[in-house]
Amino acid sequence: MYSTDLRTDKEKKSADQQALDDAQLWDAFQTRIDNGDVIEAKDEMPERYRATLIRQISQHAHSEIVGQLPEGNWVTRAPTLKRKLILLAKIQDEAGHGLYLYSAAETLGRSRDDMVADLLSGKAKYSTIFNYPTPTWADIGTIGWLVDGAAVTNQIPLCRCSYGPYARAMVRVCKEESFHQRQGYEIVTTLAQGSTEQKALAQDSLNRFWWPSLMMFGPSDSASTHSSQNMKWKIKRHSNDELRQRFIDATVPQAEFLGLTIPDPDLKWNEETGHCDYSQPDWNEFHDVISGNGPCNRERLETRKKAWDDGQWVRDAMMAHAEKKAAAKQAAQ
Numbered sequence: 001m002y003s004t005d006l007r008t009d010k011e012k013k014s015a016d017q018q019a020l021d022d023a024q025l026w027d028a029f030q031t032r033i034d035n036g037d038v039i040e041a042k043d044e045m046p047e048r049y050r051a052t053l054i055r056q057i058s059q060h061a062h063s064e065i066v067g068q069l070p071e072g073n074w075v076t077r078a079p080t081l082k083r084k085l086i087l088l089a090k091i092q093d094e095a096g097h098g099l100y101l102y103s104a105a106e107t108l109g110r111s112r113d114d115m116v117a118d119l120l121s122g123k124a125k126y127s128t129i130f131n132y133p134t135p136t137w138a139d140i141g142t143i144g145w146l147v148d149g150a151a152v153t154n155q156i157p158l159c160r161c162s163y164g165p166y167a168r169a170m171v172r173v174c175k176e177e178s179f180h181q182r183q184g185y186e187i188v189t190t191l192a193q194g195s196t197e198q199k200a201l202a203q204d205s206l207n208r209f210w211w212p213s214l215m216m217f218g219p220s221d222s223a224s225t226h227s228s229q230n231m232k233w234k235i236k237r238h239s240n241d242e243l244r245q246r247f248i249d250a251t252v253p254q255a256e257f258l259g260l261t262i263p264d265p266d267l268k269w270n271e272e273t274g275h276c277d278y279s280q281p282d283w284n285e286f287h288d289v290i291s292g293n294g295p296c297n298r299e300r301l302e303t304r305k306k307a308w309d310d311g312q313w314v315r316d317a318m319m320a321h322a323e324k325k326a327a328a329k330q331a332a333q
């Protein structure tokens with residue numbers, strides 16, 4: 001089905017004719033994509049294209065919002081006032097990304113309330129990475145270095161996604177995520193060049209976050225259900241494995257510079273391929289975390305539910321204010 005159906009009932013055709021028209025429209029849509037056209041909110045699009053974008057963009061928005069929680073754990077315990085200010089600003093950036101992304105998803109016809117309801121009921125996914133705990137300050141550095149590093153590797157190609165509102169939102173998001181990556185690497189550098197205890201904290205954090213960071217790119221290409229269609233539609237420009245490889249190749253020299261060891265004994269440069277060979281993460285663990293059984297899944301959702309409930313009075317007050325203003329305006333006319 002096409003989802004911008006502006007015809008009257010009288011104009012609607014038989015099911016067979018409709019299927020034929022849909023197939024022709026589908027071809028026309030694919031031609032637009034192949035020609036590099038940017039699809040805008042009011043353009044006609046196949047329902048599956050719309051649904052897949054709503055799924056991906058809302059999952060991305062939820063990830064940014066839930067992604068504030070592991071770092072939020074350290075706002076009151078950051079080691080200096082400067083670190084605290086930087087961390088607060090970074091977390092606020094992530095909130096902003098969530099809001100841009102909900103807005104981008106809303107252009108496809110799904111309301112923010114519905115998307116949030118899906119998150120809070122556990123129906124919608126968010127990135128597995130945010131279901132891991134942050135027990136040490138080093139984790140704040142590692143999240144910036146690895147998690148924002150993986151996020152930016154995945155998201156730079158999304159700046160050329162075929163759907164305009166998502167692609168445009170990604171431009172600013174990527175600039176900010178790049179800055180976050182650098183601030184995280186700076187924290188880890190300080191620790192790695194500090195005392196023996198500090199270096200051990202950085203190493204322990206790398207050990208815990210390495211594998212979950214690789215999982216951020218999604219399942220391997222052979223197990224990815226959406227990749228081939230999403231690449232045809234130019235929502236995705238590269239496969240999950242291509243981007244994972246790009247991230248590993250960029251991160252290995254960064255770890256070497258810090259004198260830290262990536263916890264993968266099979267990691268080595270391959271002259272022939274021009275890439276690093278690496279071991280696969282534990283995909284059973286990935287599926288457990290996606291299914292709600294990661295170390296912090298329940299805690300994360302409970303925190304989000306509480307925040308949503310605690311904020312109800314603010315939403316009510318804003319609605320009451322808007323209604324009062326609208327009534328006053330109408331009375332004055």
Ligand code: FAQ
Pocket residue numbers: 055056059060061063064067068094125126127128129143147148151154215216217218219223224225226227230236240290
């Ligand atoms: N976690 O067929 P594919 C950030 C799901 S933002 C959870 O390969 P696709 C910023 C997938 O949705 C991080 N679920 O799917 C930050 C699908 O679900 P279905 C988030 C995952 O869409 C930093 C199923 O598995 N970034 O970090 C994951 O082609 C620091 C099959 O997978 C984005 O969302 C996962 N890791 O490719 C914030 C970027 N991987 O159909 C705070 C945009 C896969 O069963 C602090 N998204 N799934 O409902 C994408 O690029 C893609 O959606 C992928 C997955 C690459 C994530």
